[in-house]
Amino acid sequence: MKAALPGNELTRLAHLHALNILDTGREQSFDDLAQLAAMICEVPIALVSLIDHERQWFKSCIGLDVTETPRDLAFCAHAILQPGDLLVVEDAIRDPRFSDNPLVLGEPHIRFYAGAPLVSEEGYAFGTLCVIDTTPRRFGSSQAMALKLLAGQVIQLLELREANQALQASQLQLQERSEQLNTILSNFPGAVYRCLNDARWTMLYLSDKVEQLTGYPSTRFMGDGALSISDITHPEDVPMVYQQVQEALRQQQAFQIIYRLRDGNGDWCWIEELGCGVFDASGALKYIDGFIWDISERKRAEQIKNDFVSAVSHELRTPLTAISGSLGLIVGGMLGAPPEKMQNMLVIAHKNALRLTQLINDLLDMEKLIAGKMGFDLERQPLVPIIEQSLETNKAYADSFNVSLHLSVCANEQDVPLMVSLDAHRLQQVMANFISNAVKYSPPQGRVEIQLIQLQGEVKIAVVDHGPGISEEFRERLFQKFTQADSSASRQRGGTGLGLAISKTFVERMHGRIGFDSIPGQGATFYAIFPLTNRATDLVPHH
Numbered sequence: 001m002k003a004a005l006p007g008n009e010l011t012r013l014a015h016l017h018a019l020n021i022l023d024t025g026r027e028q029s030f031d032d033l034a035q036l037a038a039m040i041c042e043v044p045i046a047l048v049s050l051i052d053h054e055r056q057w058f059k060s061c062i063g064l065d066v067t068e069t070p071r072d073l074a075f076c077a078h079a080i081l082q083p084g085d086l087l088v089v090e091d092a093i094r095d096p097r098f099s100d101n102p103l104v105l106g107e108p109h110i111r112f113y114a115g116a117p118l119v120s121e122e123g124y125a126f127g128t129l130c131v132i133d134t135t136p137r138r139f140g141s142s143q144a145m146a147l148k149l150l151a152g153q154v155i156q157l158l159e160l161r162e163a164n165q166a167l168q169a170s171q172l173q174l175q176e177r178s179e180q181l182n183t184i185l186s187n188f189p190g191a192v193y194r195c196l197n198d199a200r201w202t203m204l205y206l207s208d209k210v211e212q213l214t215g216y217p218s219t220r221f222m223g224d225g226a227l228s229i230s231d232i233t234h235p236e237d238v239p240m241v242y243q244q245v246q247e248a249l250r251q252q253q254a255f256q257i258i259y260r261l262r263d264g265n266g267d268w269c270w271i272e273e274l275g276c277g278v279f280d281a282s283g284a285l286k287y288i289d290g291f292i293w294d295i296s297e298r299k300r301a302e303q304i305k306n307d308f309v310s311a312v313s314h315e316l317r318t319p320l321t322a323i324s325g326s327l328g329l330i331v332g333g334m335l336g337a338p339p340e341k342m343q344n345m346l347v348i349a350h351k352n353a354l355r356l357t358q359l360i361n362d363l364l365d366m367e368k369l370i371a372g373k374m375g376f377d378l379e380r381q382p383l384v385p386i387i388e389q390s391l392e393t394n395k396a397y398a399d400s401f402n403v404s405l406h407l408s409v410c411a412n413e414q415d416v417p418l419m420v421s422l423d424a425h426r427l428q429q430v431m432a433n434f435i436s437n438a439v440k441y442s443p444p445q446g447r448v449e450i451q452l453i454q455l456q457g458e459v460k461i462a463v464v465d466h467g468p469g470i471s472e473e474f475r476e477r478l479f480q481k482f483t484q485a486d487s488s489a490s491r492q493r494g495g496t497g498l499g500l501a502i503s504k505t506f507v508e509r510m511h512g513r514i515g516f517d518s519i520p521g522q523g524a525t526f527y528a529i530f531p532l533t534n535r536a537t538d539l540v541p542h543h
Contacts, residue, residue: 001096001097001098001100002072002077003071003074003077003078003081004081006080006081006125008123008124011124012124012125012126013052013053015120015122015124015126016050016051016052016124016126018162019126019158019161019162020162020165021050021059021158021161022050022052022057023057024059026059026060027059027060027161029157030048030059030060030154030157031060031062033048033060033129033150033153033154033157034046034047034048034060034061034062034129035062036150037129037131037146037147037150038062038063038131040143040146040147040150041114041131041139041143041146041147043063043112043131043132043133044063044132044133044134045062045063045064045108045131045132045133046060046062046063046129046130046131046132047060047061047062047064047076047128047129047130047132048060048061048118048127048129048154049074049076049115049127049128049129049130050118050126050127051071051074051076051077051080051125051126051127052071053071054070054071055068055069055070055071056068056069056070056071056074056076056077056127063132064108069103073101073102073103075087075089075092075098075101075103075110075113075115075130076115076127076128076130078097079115079116079117079125079128079130080117080125080126080127080128082117083117083119083123083125084117084119085117086114086115086116086144086147086148087113087114087115087117087128088113088114088139088144089112089113089114090112090136090137090138090139091111091112091136092104092110092111092112092113093111093136094136098110098113108132108134109134110132110133110134111133111134111135111136111137112132112133112134112135112136112137112139113130113131113132114130114131114139114143114144114147115128115129115130115131116128116129116130116147116148116150116151117151118151118154118155118158119155120155120158120159121159126158128151129147129150129151129154131147185207185208185209186208186209188207188209188291189209189293189294190209190213190291190292190293190294191206191207191208191209191210191212191213191218191291191292191293192205192206192207192209192290192291193205193206193207193210193275193288193289193290193291193292194206194287194288194289195229195287195288196287196288197245197249197277197285197287197288199230200226200228200230201228201229201230201288202226202228203221203222203226203229204287206218206221206222210292212294213261213263213269213271213292213293213294214232214261214262214263214264215263215264215265216232216264229261232261232262233259233260233261233262234259234260234261234262234268236260237259237260240257240259241257241259241273244257245257245275245288247513248276248277249277249285249288252277252279252283253276254274254275254276255273255274255275255276256272256273256274257272257273258270258271258272258273258295259271259273269294269296270294270295270296270298270299271292271293271294271295272292272293272295273290273291273292274290274291275288275289275290275291276288276289276290316356316360320353320356320357320360321357323353324350324353324354324356324357327346327349327350327353328350330346330350331343331346331347331350363498376423376426376509376510377423377425378421378422378423378510378511379421379422379423379424380419380420380421380533381419381420381421381422381424382417382418382419382420383417383418383419383420383452383459383461383530384409384417384418384452386424386427386428386431387407387431387450387452387461388407389428390427390428390431390432390435390450391405391407391435391450393428393432394431394432394435394436394439397435397436397439398435398439398448401439401440401442401444401446402444402445402446403439403442403444403445403446403447403448404446404447404448405435405448405450406447406448406449406450407449407450407451407452408449408450408451408452409451409452410451410452410453410454411452411454412454418452418454418459418532419532419533420459420530420531420532420533421510421511421531421533422510422511422512422530423506423510426506426509426510427506427510427528429502429503429506430503430506430507430528431450431461431463433499433500433502433503434463434503434526434528435448435450435463436499437465437499437500437526438463438464438465438467438524438526439465441465441467441468441524442465442466442467443466443467446465446466446467447466448463448464448465449462449463449464450462450463450464451463451464454532455529457531457532458529458530458531458532459529459530459532460527460528460529461527461528461529461530462525462526462527463525463526463527464523464524464525465523465524465525466522466523467523467524468520468521468523469518469519469520469521469522469523469524470516470518470520470524471520472520475516475518478500478516479500479501479503479504479514480501503528507528507530510530511530511531512528512529512530512531513528513529514526514527514528514529515527515529
């Protein structure tokens with residue numbers, strides 16, 4: 001009699017095929033369990049049988065020389081219909097389900113059969129662990145219990161085999177990814193690292209390319225007594241590197257720094273580093289990931305360019321100063337009133353001469369900053385008088401645009417001055433840039449607000465305008481050299497594209513930080529934040 005199909009046949013077959021066991025070779029572990037079942041039950045035949053779509057296939061076959069038989073003839077096809085019970089046939093010739101079965105009437109002349117279903121955790125009966133004899137017999141309860149237990153072991157073997165296959169596939173995938181990563185790292189021009197945020201930047205991983213940068217193999221930076229990156233960093237750069245990394249980690253932002261490393265020959269090379277902290281779900285720092293690469297060639301090219309710009313600027317400044325001065329005298333009427341058309345042309349020439357002079361002055365300032373030749377005289381002093389002087393200095397410029405300047409001070413203690421340690425002259429230059437930009441982009445009869453806001457241990461200097469604001473695409477480049485929000489408008493309003501880049505460097509050299517807020521169409525706020533030094537212990541070291 002042909003067995004009916006289980007109610008979950010399609011999903012049962014899908015899970016069976018997912019085991020990837022059908023038509024595989026013999027495995028000793030399955031043979032051992034089948035052999036043990038035959039010995040316990042004292043029978044000549046034991047099988048690990050799996051019921052496929054049209055066949056039963058034997059993963060283990062003790063006492064038979066076949067690997068499969070048709071499903072229509074399979075005793076096991078009946079056994080899987082009741083996954084929770086053993087199927088015991090004490091005499092097949094007397095059982096109407098099997099009395100006409102060719103496997104009973106012919107080879108192997110089955111008379112006794114006992115099958116324990118192989119049931120997965122999901123409840124799918126894949127087949128049986130079965131024992132067969134050629135003579136009728138009774139099946140003892142202890143033998144029945146043993147067969148059930150052994151069937152459970154077969155299921156565990158199937159699951160373990162599936163888990164091992166998944167593990168092998170994962171290991172192969174991991175190996176492939178590792179090889180891909182190693183290929184990428186070997187072709188990357190710099191070194192990749194993962195380190196702790198401790199005093200020595202303890203390395204958890206460092207790629208082999210570090211040897212090309214430093215002359216030391218990556219293993220030299222790992223383990224006890226290892227060399228630290230800070231050991232070969234230029235002493236003048238160590239504080240800057242530490243400060244910028246810690247500030248970026250504090251804000252959970254990426255950092256990008258340029259500094260000098262000593263290579264294997266004892267020479268100093270320029271390094272650029274890009275990294276970021278990796279934080280856990282609670283926000284605690286786990287480690288730092290990043291990469292470093294050699295930019296010495298780029299620095300040499302920049303130096304050549306800067307030297308050229310400096311030389312040209314110095315050569316141009318003297319004649320331009322003379323030209324703008326002479327034009328100013330003529331425009332002012334020192335040589336008499338020129339014709340009206342000539343007067344208009346002279347005014348245009350004078351304005352452009354002044355703009356060129358400002359550009360050259362900015363270029364020279366930038367050259368000094370890059371070369372480290374610009375001095376900063378950091379003195380502890382009250383902030384408000386410096387800002388008031390900035391307003392007075394820039395008032396005439398604002399008046400020429402019909403824009404008013406207004407100062408407000410928000411301090412925690414009105415009678416305690418806001419003391420800062422900075423270079424007043426450099427701060428005046430920063431304020432001149434902030435205010436002139438705000439004025440240029442303000443509407444007529446507009447208002448520019450200069451705000452001093454006391455924070456926790458810091459003071460914020462903000463310049464607020466009500467102009468067009470800053471477009472999204474321009475924001476990332478805002479503090480780069482020769483950058484202007486709208487080149488056509490900037491040419492009409494004047495400007496060199498260097499002011500904000502210089503201001504950023506000035507602020508950072510005075511231990512502050514610079515930034516902006518803007519909503520397009522609603523104006524912009526540029527600000528600088530400096531530490532307060534209201535106590536002697538708050539003094540910032542001079543540089």
